[in-house]
Amino acid sequence: MLILGIDPGTQILGYSLLQYEPDAKPQLLLMDVLYLKRIAEFKLRLRKIFDSTLRIIDGYHPDHLAVEAPFVGKNVQSMLKLGKAQGVAIAAALSRDLSYSEYEPAAVKQRVTGNGVASKEQVASVVRSIFDIDSQPRYFDATDALSVAYACYLEQTDPLSDVRKQLRTASHKRPHRASWSDFVSQHPEMKT
Numbered sequence: 001m002l003i004l005g006i007d008p009g010t011q012i013l014g015y016s017l018l019q020y021e022p023d024a025k026p027q028l029l030l031m032d033v034l035y036l037k038r039i040a041e042f043k044l045r046l047r048k049i050f051d052s053t054l055r056i057i058d059g060y061h062p063d064h065l066a067v068e069a070p071f072v073g074k075n076v077q078s079m080l081k082l083g084k085a086q087g088v089a090i091a092a093a094l095s096r097d098l099s100y101s102e103y104e105p106a107a108v109k110q111r112v113t114g115n116g117v118a119s120k121e122q123v124a125s126v127v128r129s130i131f132d133i134d135s136q137p138r139y140f141d142a143t144d145a146l147s148v149a150y151a152c153y154l155e156q157t158d159p160l161s162d163v164r165k166q167l168r169t170a171s172h173k174r175p176h177r178a179s180w181s182d183f184v185s186q187h188p189e190m191k192t
Contacts, residue, residue: 001156002029004062004093005149006053007141008070008085010045011037013052014141017060018149026153028131029060031146033139042081046088053092065093065100066152068108068144103151108144111151123147 001021007014013034020026034052036045056062067089070082086102093100110116113126124136124143127150137143 001064002060002062003149003152003156004056004060004065004098005145005147005152006065006067006086006089007144007148008049008067008082008089009036009141010042010049010081010085012139012141013049013085013089014139014143014145015053015056016142016146016149017056017062018146018153020153020157026131026150028133028146030056031133031137031142033137033141046084049085049088050092053089054096057093057096057098062098064152064156065090065098066148067100067102068148069102069104071105101152101155103148108147108151111154112147120144 001019003018003020005014005016005018013036015030015032015034016028017030018026019029034049036048039045039048067086070079070086072079090100090102106116109118109123112118113122115122118126120140120143124140127133127143127146128136130150131146
């Protein structure tokens, strides 16, 4: 199994390739960034993301794309731009019939470090340790992409992953009551 991890960005996009076999430690094949700051037009940056994602997919033939969801922060415009970068990467994957998963940043941090609010430095330190990476990459976007791929690997190899998802989904479901009169009719013992 080969997972392409992407940390979307419109200035710097991180990517990684993680390979694993059953009952074996995952292996890092590739980790780098796509530097987009020199491209002035936003639409040309999106085109570069699409073309580069296709080039990686066509060159390595991953089985799955793991992509980080845009972080919802104070700057809505930044979030929208990140969403476009993510969407373009997903569109490239879909154009090659590649399945994908989307991961919230806090969920990735929780799964990789055990702390949902870990810093980029902490995430980088953990993945560098797991994959025996000697030097700190120049940009955290690369280690963030690796952490997304690794979170996907952990989810895919966790035998209880499906059970946990069902429990989370079940805990968020509430019975729907259209009105107070519906509630009273459903609970006649509460009439006074």
